Amino acid sequence: MGSEVPFESHIIHLADRVCAKIGSTKNVLSQLPNILSEISKDRNTIFEPNTVDALITLSKKEYIWLDLISRSPVKKIPEDIFNILVLRVEDVIDLSFVFSKIIDFRSKFTARHSAGVAKTAQKLAELTGFSTLECDMMLIAGYLHDLGKLAVRNEVLEKCAKLDEDEFNEIRSHTYYTYQLLDNIPQFDTIKTWASYHHEKLNGNGYPFHIEGKNLSLGARVMAVADVFTAITENRPYRKGMEDTQAMEVLNNMVTSGALDGKVIGILLENFHTINDLREDAQQKASEQYKNFLLT
Numbered sequence: 197m198g199s200e201v202p203f204e205s206h207i208i209h210l211a212d213r214v215c216a217k218i219g220s221t222k223n224v225l226s227q228l229p230n231i232l233s234e235i236s237k238d239r240n241t242i243f244e245p246n247t248v249d250a251l252i253t254l255s256k257k258e259y260i261w262l263d264l265i266s267r268s269p270v271k272k273i274p275e276d277i278f279n280i281l282v283l284r285v286e287d288v289i290d291l292s293f294v295f296s297k298i299i300d301f302r303s304k305f306t307a308r309h310s311a312g313v314a315k316t317a318q319k320l321a322e323l324t325g326f327s328t329l330e331c332d333m334m335l336i337a338g339y340l341h342d343l344g345k346l347a348v349r350n351e352v353l354e355k356c357a358k359l360d361e362d363e364f365n366e367i368r369s370h371t372y373y374t375y376q377l378l379d380n381i382p383q384f385d386t387i388k389t390w391a392s393y394h395h396e397k398l399n400g401n402g403y404p405f406h407i408e409g410k411n412l413s414l415g416a417r418v419m420a421v422a423d424v425f426t427a428i429t430e431n432r433p434y435r436k437g438m439e440d441t442q443a444m445e446v447l448n449n450m451v452t453s454g455a456l457d458g459k460v461i462g463i464l465l466e467n468f469h470t471i472n473d474l475r476e477d478a479q480q481k482a483s484e485q486y487k488n489f490l491l492t
Contacts (some may be wrong), residue, residue, distance in 0.1 A: 199300060206244035210235070210250075215264070222259045223255030225365035258404035262372045285332050289339075296339035299346060301489055305354040306342070306431055308396070311482035312430055312475040313394075314338025317422035319471050323463050324418060337390035337419060344392070356434065372404045373393050390415040394423040399454030409457075417457040421447075421464060424456065426475060440468065 215229045218224055232255055239248045254260055284289070296310040314335050321334040329466030345353065347371055351365045351415035359367065378384050394418040396402035403419075412420075428446055429437045438446065444465060450456040464471060 198208055200364065203244070203246075208245050210243050210247045214251065223365045224265045225258055225368065226361045228255050228261065253309040257406045257484040258368065259372050259375075262369055262404060262405065263487050267374070267481070285329065289332060289336055292336040292339040295343065297485065297489075299340075301340050301486055302345070302350060302488075306345075306354065306432075307486040308430060308482040309337055309426060310342055311478040313341055313419075313422050314424035315474050315478040316426055316471055317390075317419050318421065319467075319474055320422055320460060320464060321415070322417045323467055324414065324460065326415075330415070332334060332417065333387050334390060334418065337387045337415070338422060340378065341374065341391040341394050341419060342370060343377050344370035344375070346377075347373040368395075375405075386413075387413065389413060390419045394419045396420065397455040401455070409454075414457075414460075421456055426462060427472075429472060429475065430479060436473045439470070444468065 214231060215242065217234065218227060232252060235243060235248060235251065239245050296314065300306050300308065300310050315338070317338040317348065318331050318335040321331045322416060324367065326334065348366055352366050355363065371394065373391050378391065380390040381388070390413070393402075393407060393412060394404065395408045396405060396412055396416065398407040398412065398417070398422070400406050407416075425443070425447065429443050431437045437443075447456065447461050451458040451461050
């Protein structure tokens with residue numbers, strides 16, 4: 197009989213086989229179900245069972261697979277573009293606002309979205325007790341929260357019909373790219389997490405990092421609430437925003453399900469009309485800017 201195969205060798209063998217199964221013509225997240233199915237069939241025969249179990253657990257974290265197929269390093273925003281040693285915070289806000297227009301004006305469906313998220317998040321931060329500087333940082337994070345959508349194809353952003361699996365997974369990857377694009381700016385470490393964690397949930401079922409509540413900062417929780425609130429209350433070309441009572445019910449249900457922070461939602465509901473007016477005003481101005489943009 198030969199010697200026992202080291203456990204580490206089993207890990208390397210499985211990793212090699214998984215990587216070999218990843219194709220280049222389809223979104224990596226869409227490939228996972230078939231890859232896992234094929235690997236699971238050989239559990240106990242070709243692959244060591246514990247390594248397969250670990251793989252299945254890891255498969256739920258989208259960022260791992262996006263890391264795997266992304267160019268290394270991901271092309272990031274130059275470190276000095278937001279150099280706060282040179283720019284005042286007001287200048288950074290202005291520059292972030294310009295970036296938000298580059299992001300949002302790619303699609304008529306989201307032409308006003310970042311404006312609403314940014315103003316909502318800033319006001320929520322103020323009401324939650326953040327400092328003036330932190331509120332400014334929250335505004336910047338709101339303007340940049342969908343920066344990763346620059347990595348999403350226009351035809352996906354503009355598609356009126358239901359997205360197919362590949363397109364849906366492409367959209368879901370945008371927060372990963374928001375994180376990566378901002379990761380090169382040391383002064384943006386906090387803004388980066390507030391911006392890129394807006395689809396994370398307290399119960400760990402968000403994406404793409406699956407960060408649980410105990411590891412989600414209050415700022416990230418504020419941004420998540422601001423994004424959901426804006427998404428469900430804003431009008432879009434294909435549907436009207438929710439009425440106040442319906443929006444409140446949805447937000448409360450998301451607290452019950454463990455998705456959103458109850459304290460932040462409580463502050464939002466206590467100041468619902470004030471915050472909603474701010475959102476509407478910011479988005480009305482963004483609509484006018486978008487119309488002028490289309491005329492140029």
